[in-house]
Amino acid sequence: MDFKDTHIEGISSVVPKRTVNNDIFSFFSSKERKFFEKTVGIFERRWTDDNQNTTKLAFAAALSLIKDLSIQDDLNSIKQIIFVSQTPDQQIPFTSNILQGMLQLSNEILAIDMNSGCSGFIQSLTSGFSLNSGLNNNERTLIVLSENLSKRLNLSDKSTSPLFGDGAAAIMLKKSNDIIVNSSTINNSDGLKGKAISLDLDFSSKLAMNGAEVFDFTLNEVVKGFKTFTEKKAINLSDVDYFLFHQSNNFIISQFRTILNLPQYKILTNIQNFGNTSSVSIPLLISDKLHDKKVNTVLMSGYGSGLNWGNFHTSLTHCKISKPRFL
Amino acid sequence: MNKIDYLKELHEELEIESIEFLTMDTNFKDLEEWDSMTAMVLIGFVNQNFNKNLNSDEIEKCETLADIINIKEIKLD
Numbered sequence: 001m002d003f004k005d006t007h008i009e010g011i012s013s014v015v016p017k018r019t020v021n022n023d024i025f026s027f028f029s030s031k032e033r034k035f036f037e038k039t040v041g042i043f044e045r046r047w048t049d050d051n052q053n054t055t056k057l058a059f060a061a062a063l064s065l066i067k068d069l070s071i072q073d074d075l076n077s078i079k080q081i082i083f084v085s086q087t088p089d090q091q092i093p094f095t096s097n098i099l100q101g102m103l104q105l106s107n108e109i110l111a112i113d114m115n116s117g118c119s120g121f122i123q124s125l126t127s128g129f130s131l132n133s134g135l136n137n138n139e140r141t142l143i144v145l146s147e148n149l150s151k152r153l154n155l156s157d158k159s160t161s162p163l164f165g166d167g168a169a170a171i172m173l174k175k176s177n178d179i180i181v182n183s184s185t186i187n188n189s190d191g192l193k194g195k196a197i198s199l200d201l202d203f204s205s206k207l208a209m210n211g212a213e214v215f216d217f218t219l220n221e222v223v224k225g226f227k228t229f230t231e232k233k234a235i236n237l238s239d240v241d242y243f244l245f246h247q248s249n250n251f252i253i254s255q256f257r258t259i260l261n262l263p264q265y266k267i268l269t270n271i272q273n274f275g276n277t278s279s280v281s282i283p284l285l286i287s288d289k290l291h292d293k294k295v296n297t298v299l300m301s302g303y304g305s306g307l308n309w310g311n312f313h314t315s316l317t318h319c320k321i322s323k324p325r326f327l
Numbered sequence: 328m329n330k331i332d333y334l335k336e337l338h339e340e341l342e343i344e345s346i347e348f349l350t351m352d353t354n355f356k357d358l359e360e361w362d363s364m365t366a367m368v369l370i371g372f373v374n375q376n377f378n379k380n381l382n383s384d385e386i387e388k389c390e391t392l393a394d395i396i397n398i399k400e401i402k403l404d
Contacts (some may be wrong), residue, residue, distance in 0.1 A: 035365075168403070211367065215366075219371075
């Protein structure tokens with residue numbers, strides 16, 4: 001899919017204040033911990049306290065974005081709100097609707113929840129850009145992504161519990177007849193491999209992942225998807241300022257770099273301090289690493305549960321990027 | 328890559344300390360160090376050095392380090 005008349009107007013993020021380092025994982029011997037830090041690359045992550053939850057993080061991120069863009073008096077321009085999470089606080093009512101109320105957005109709004117994982121940022125951008133095409137000039141779509149995965153981890157499961165962190169991000173899309181930004185995307189899905197990453201509906205159930213199968217998938221399908229995308233969309237890699245991969249695992253990202261022959265300085269990571277925050281990871285990375293930089297073209301690549309993967313190529317020239325806030 | 332380098336480099340990459348050196352007959356899944364992280368590093372090692380995708384089903388089928396060479400039809404010098 002290709003888009004011209006919508007651009008990303010702003011990106012803001014929020015993470016919990018509480019930092020958790022690898023000390024809490026008693027299953028790690030000191031040698032294993034070092035090996036984990038060297039390969040997977042996570043030294044600490046942010047986890048919610050008991051009085052925090054997915055909705056609170058989401059609200060804080062969305063409110064920050066509205067303030068950062070100084071559009072408190074123009075909330076009626078927000079015609080659509082998309083909420084992305086795999087750890088919503090409840091089944092009914094759905095969270096985008098709750099956020100519409102908390103943020104005092106107009107009642108005349110399309111509110112949609114998306115149950116999407118680590119490729120959720122790409123899926124929600126594609127959805128948001130598509131929905132935006134029906135809007136009038138200067139109208140907006142708000143995307144809010146929030147995850148509280150720490151509450152759904154089995155702390156004795158070595159293959160999942162040290163990987164994930166909590167956080168939220170908010171993105172504003174604006175339809176504009178005056179600002180032309182060329183964006184393109186391809187999304188991919190393979191439901192037959194769904195069991196590789198799973199979490200039951202019941203709130204006491206914990207996240208389960210087949211690490212080796214997921215790693216296979218990243219080296220095969222995700223790499224193929226990236227190549228197909230750049231070929232089909234005729235993207236010149238040297239024109240891309242930054243390649244923003246979902247922050248799943250440093251070892252995987254460095255494999256991508258080698259296999260795809262991408263320059264190190266164009267690949268950003270912050271998994272060291274935040275872990276894998278699922279759909280939040282790419283906007284959190286932008287907020288953390290690019291808030292003080294002039295950025296033009298980015299190629300974003302998400303991949304994860306589903307299994308699902310996708311790429312999105314756009315420009316952040318007209319985007320106000322704010323640094324992460326702490327809740 | 329020759330056989331000796333294959334064994335030596337894997338010993339280093341996987342940071343094996345439980346045994347002094349690896350042989351083609353080493354049953355790698357019996358190693359104290361074997362877990363999902365070492366599996367990931369092994370897949371990465373095969374991909375980088377031999378340009379072959381070792382998948383999790385193949386790892387499941389393999390027992391020794393020689394099995395990996397055989398299943399991926401890798402030619403060592």
